[in-house]
Amino acid sequence: MFRLFYNIKQAVLQLIRNKGMAVASIFAISAMMLILGLFFVISVNINLFTEIIKQDYDTVEVYLEEATTAAKTKSIIESIKHMNGVSSVEFRNKDQALKVLKRRWGESGYLLDSLGENPLPNSILVKVENLNAANRVNVAANKIDGVESTKYYKETVDKLTKVTNFLSISAIIIMLFLIIVSVVVVSNTIKLTVFARAKEISIMKYVGATNWFVRGPFFVEGIIIGLIASGMSAGLTYVLYDRIVDAIGMKVMTILSSPLVPATYLASNLIIIFASMGVGIGAVGSIISMRKFLDK
Amino acid sequence: MITFTNVTKKYGENIGLENASVSIAKGDFVFLVGPSGAGKSTFIKLILKEINADSGRIKVGDYVVTDISNRLIPQHRRKIGMVFQDFRLLPKKTVFENVAFAMEIMHKSRRQIRKRVPQVLSLMGIEDKAKRYPQELSAGEQQRVAIARAIINNPKVLIADEPTGNLDPETAKGIMDLLDEINQTGTTIVMVTHAKDIVDRMNKRVIAIEDGHIVRDDYGQYGYDEGLDFGEGVFTDV
Ligand SMILES: Nc1ncnc2c1ncn2[C@@H]1O[C@H](COP(=O)(O)OP(=O)(O)OP(=O)(O)O)[C@@H](O)[C@H]1O
Ligand SMILES: [Mg+2]
Numbered sequence: 001m002f003r004l005f006y007n008i009k010q011a012v013l014q015l016i017r018n019k020g021m022a023v024a025s026i027f028a029i030s031a032m033m034l035i036l037g038l039f040f041v042i043s044v045n046i047n048l049f050t051e052i053i054k055q056d057y058d059t060v061e062v063y064l065e066e067a068t069t070a071a072k073t074k075s076i077i078e079s080i081k082h083m084n085g086v087s088s089v090e091f092r093n094k095d096q097a098l099k100v101l102k103r104r105w106g107e108s109g110y111l112l113d114s115l116g117e118n119p120l121p122n123s124i125l126v127k128v129e130n131l132n133a134a135n136r137v138n139v140a141a142n143k144i145d146g147v148e149s150t151k152y153y154k155e156t157v158d159k160l161t162k163v164t165n166f167l168s169i170s171a172i173i174i175m176l177f178l179i180i181v182s183v184v185v186v187s188n189t190i191k192l193t194v195f196a197r198a199k200e201i202s203i204m205k206y207v208g209a210t211n212w213f214v215r216g217p218f219f220v221e222g223i224i225i226g227l228i229a230s231g232m233s234a235g236l237t238y239v240l241y242d243r244i245v246d247a248i249g250m251k252v253m254t255i256l257s258s259p260l261v262p263a264t265y266l267a268s269n270l271i272i273i274f275a276s277m278g279v280g281i282g283a284v285g286s287i288i289s290m291r292k293f294l295d296k
Numbered sequence: 297m298i299t300f301t302n303v304t305k306k307y308g309e310n311i312g313l314e315n316a317s318v319s320i321a322k323g324d325f326v327f328l329v330g331p332s333g334a335g336k337s338t339f340i341k342l343i344l345k346e347i348n349a350d351s352g353r354i355k356v357g358d359y360v361v362t363d364i365s366n367r368l369i370p371q372h373r374r375k376i377g378m379v380f381q382d383f384r385l386l387p388k389k390t391v392f393e394n395v396a397f398a399m400e401i402m403h404k405s406r407r408q409i410r411k412r413v414p415q416v417l418s419l420m421g422i423e424d425k426a427k428r429y430p431q432e433l434s435a436g437e438q439q440r441v442a443i444a445r446a447i448i449n450n451p452k453v454l455i456a457d458e459p460t461g462n463l464d465p466e467t468a469k470g471i472m473d474l475l476d477e478i479n480q481t482g483t484t485i486v487m488v489t490h491a492k493d494i495v496d497r498m499n500k501r502v503i504a505i506e507d508g509h510i511v512r513d514d515y516g517q518y519g520y521d522e523g524l525d526f527g528e529g530v531f532t533d534v
Contacts, residue, residue, distance in 0.1 A: 203384050206344070207445070208374035209401045 037237030085133025186285025226282025377446030
């Protein structure tokens, strides 16, 4: 306990003594973590979108024009029913569609309440037997008079899976790169305090201090830098993302029929991820900064 | 206590120590003398495992220093007290804290520290200086603090690299009396020095090194003319 308190006190003193560099590195690391944060919210949203539309994997959705009459609708349903490979057909009016959407969005469903007029069209849900049938129905239905457009999710899911994979790989590469840069930034910052206390460290070593004893304050210093940076970037990511959801959330919702994950929902994950990254970067950075110093 | 067997240490072309063998028994008081660049500091650094020997075997207490892993170095050094010419005190810590520091490293409790530090400070005759900072003390007093720190954990060996190098003869004499007292309690002492008068007066074992070789090992006199060929002045003012 005594040592922990001592280490924290020393670390804070070191940071204050070296505050220019400490502030600079906190900002640099925050900026990098902010980039990671944006990647994080993007991939969370793509995942959610993929999950939502996966539920309709075997379904072709046929959207009807606003002007299509009930009689016309009936005849469209009949003609689709008789296509090859169609297993069932179901009409869904725009009110039902909204209800379904709301149920599916679960926690984010309340977002739909502020919509005012229902923007969804009447539609026909066509369950298909296999991929070939889906392609055929998709093409054929599009040609029928009174049909506005069709949506077939298999394609979208496949595309999205590709995008998600690509994003994950690039996110990992960028993340590794940024983490390495952050570790270097931290270790260089701490190196300055290590140099400033070089004499003290060598005396400690003569008296028989273990490496961990010597490292203590610098270790804590690194962790403090990492934690401050992660706090700042988590906060900034939250605020920025919240703004983005405010600004374009509705549009995304109507275009993709999938909500943006609300910022509040991400907050706890964001804090946990950033804090552990901050601690890790600080810890590794400080150990590296002292490596040469301690191995004699 | 300390045994060197055929120890060689080279720095590239430079010879630090070559095929040196010597044995220092428990309770010995040894002066290590020789011209500048002879290899005296090399000898001491090898004992501390601050540098590693190229070949040969070094044993200090229970440890075969040439064989132990780096992880054990702190344990090894805790059994050795070190005193330097330039004192090496922490300027931002008080006298008490400078000495207590060596006990904190051993994870001693605050109670033990509060009990032991004043004892050792009074042994060194500086009990009234506990709250002062090193720069507020005379050179002799600073060296007493350094010795207090070196012996606080009851080391088996005390090594001093020119401990009187920065002191006037009178103050140096006081320090030598202290070292003698410490030696009386059974602590082995190895002291590097260029001070002829001290060595001659103390009449202890003298090991002379020249060009990395042990050229003399007997009792009594310093054996060199004072101030000749030596880089560091013998009684430099601070
Ligand atoms: N790190 C080093 N790199 C290269 N050569 C070194 C190094 N340290 C010591 N030497 C050389 O090894 C030899 C012995 O040096 P050492 O420091 O042991 O001498 P010394 O007897 O302590 O001298 P002094 O009385 O001046 O302190 C010298 O020739 C010195 O130049
Ligand atoms: Mg020397």
